[in-house]
Amino acid sequence: MNPHPPVTSDTSKAVTPQALREQYEGGATVDELVTASGLSYGTVLNRLHDAGTVMRTSWQTRRMRQNPQARQRLAARLRTLYEQHGATLTELATAAGETRRGARRLLIEAGGTVRTTHQTLRMRTAARAAERHKLAVSLRGRYEAGATVPELAREHSYSVATVYRLLHQAGTPMRPQHNHGPTRREGQRP
Structure with a gap:
């Protein structure tokens, strides 16, 4: 037994295909038309199709309402x-x-x-290279101002070897290394 018999009153006939089409093209969804008209979902769809309505996808409806x-x-x-x-x-x-x-x-x-995935990878690689060059130039400026390589390594959380590599990439003229150990006398073994 059907718990909800179809609506066959005069009001269902009063809801014309053209009226439904106008409401639909104004932004109403099929579900909203079903609720407002009291017609079944299939009847609303059939009347919209009878009126020559171009149907939207759900994303088109969302975009229309935004x-x-x-x-x-x-x-x-x-x-x-x-x-x-x-x-x-x-x-x-x-x-x-x-x-x-x-x-x-x-x-x-x-x-x-x-973009293609390859283009994105290339773009990101170029951006990383530019950032690395910018860092190398910055380290060079600090080094030439008197900072030591170990100080720069601590400040930037890099190893001493990485700081040396970046300084060399920036073309930094390196200061001579000093022997900070005990002084050696002539004739003593190292």
Whole structure:
């Protein structure tokens, strides 16, 4: 036995396909039309199709209901993160509270172009090299101002060997090493 018989009153006939289409195109969902009209889900869908309604996906409905200016700002922010900071689609999705597909869609809406994984790796490698060069130049400046290699290593939490390598990469002229041990007299063995 059917607990909810279909609605066959005059009100169901008063809800015309064109009226449903106008409400749907105004942003209402099928579920909302079902609730408002008292019609079954299938009847609402059939009437929408009869009226020639172009159906939306759920993400298109969400996008339609969002504040367009807020969406544009979010898309622009994601594009900046993607293009200038080398963020991945996964990182964009986390920043936007979206899925990877949603983040990709926002990026494209903002005029961005999606990179390949290889391009992202290359971009990140270049960024790391630039940061390392910047650090090497900074260490050179401190070294030439009188700081010692062990002091620089402690300040930056690097090994002494890493600091030497960075100083050499920056083309730093090294100071002569001094023997800080006890003085040796001539004729004594080392």
